[in-house]
Amino acid sequence: MSGILNSSIGRKFAMALSAFFLMIFLLQHFAINLLSVFSADTFNEVSHFMGTFWVIQYLMQPVLIFGVIFHFVMGFVLEIKNNKARNISYAKNNGAANSTWMSRNMIWSGAAILAFMGLHFYDFWFPEINTKYIVGDMSGQLANGEFRYFEELQHKFVDLWRVVLYVIAFVFLALHLLHGFSSAFQSVGANNKYTKGLKGFGKAYAIIIPLGFIFIALFHHLNH
């Protein structure tokens, strides 16, 4: 593994693999969150399953954490290496003439998503880990015996400032995905007759998923 990471193509490939994994995770995360709009009970049951099933908790969760850390650490490493590859900047550079803003600013959209993840972990992941593995309460229930997941979700979106921050973060997520989706396929060598269709699907994914997350945040803010 470390051998292939020493080459530029190997690093691209590893970045793409972690991106695929994160995009699949994002889809799954979105699907479960969307349940909260339609049925609080179903959302509670699925959340409890995801939060207590050992395969998810002890196998998938560490892989996810590794994938997230790997993706952003490698992103910063590549950015530093790439900056070194041009020791003198152009006095005049017309980047917009040949590439999209999204493709040229992946590091900034990525950094914004990383900052958002700090807030997201503070809001949901750290309290969850504390309740389950430090306090030791695996019941997933409130004092009144009802599941706590839907209640906690709605409570988080009471504050308007938090909703605004989430919306901004999802806009950056959309910008990141608008380039990242098709870029990941190119990095693994997939550029063929399906590329045009794949790019269209990627654009739809990059817009629909973040828009869906924004809808869910607004829905709970307006219906708490």
Next chain:
Amino acid sequence: MNLTLKIWRQKDSKAKGQMVDYKVTDISEHMSFLEMMDVLNEQLVNSGEEPVAFDHDCREGICGMCSMYINGEAHGPDRGVTTCQLHMRMFNDGDTITIEPFRAAAFPVIKDLVVDRMAFERIQQAGGYISVNTSGNTQDANSIPISKHAADEAMDAATCIGCGACVASCKNSSAMLFVGAKVSQYALLPQGQVEAVDRVKNMVAQMDLEGFGNCTNTGACEVECPKGISLENIARMNREYLSATLKG
């Protein structure tokens, strides 16, 4: 037309360069960009100043020598052309044109607008060839059947003139379009298969050694390439490299 030129002047590879302003007058819109540079240099020589050093050879868009970054784009604002094929009709009377050398740590400036692109040569030497016995018993090329599609794709890749516009345009100074084209032109043909594994591994290793950046698929290289080399060549190189790595 009358123009103001902002040109990077650098005495030698060790000197610190700077942008210097020049005025040129009565430039015909039918001139090529290099002919406009010739007019400027005549002006400079006549006034006892050092002419601007720039690379050029064929002036037909084939040699890939004329490496200038004009108004923020490799080979200027036109598409599918080298600097020698860029005409002054692309500019307007009174314009200010910024002219810089191709910028990359792997392409050090030798003087003014001339950069050292030997890094490309070293990448080619690492594997951009096929070993053919030419001692008199060479097989006739036409005796090896090649599909029209493969021949066309290989020829498209082989049209890369190694000018370096891909490196200059890429925000990461990546050379992957150049190396992708050179790997592809052999990977697509039966003659290239024998050395395919070593070729891609050695060329990519040399590319990394030269200090080029990592491709992030912005596609700027494809847009600015004077020969229209496609990003498909980078994808093919990626596949070839990953496959070669798995084979050991």
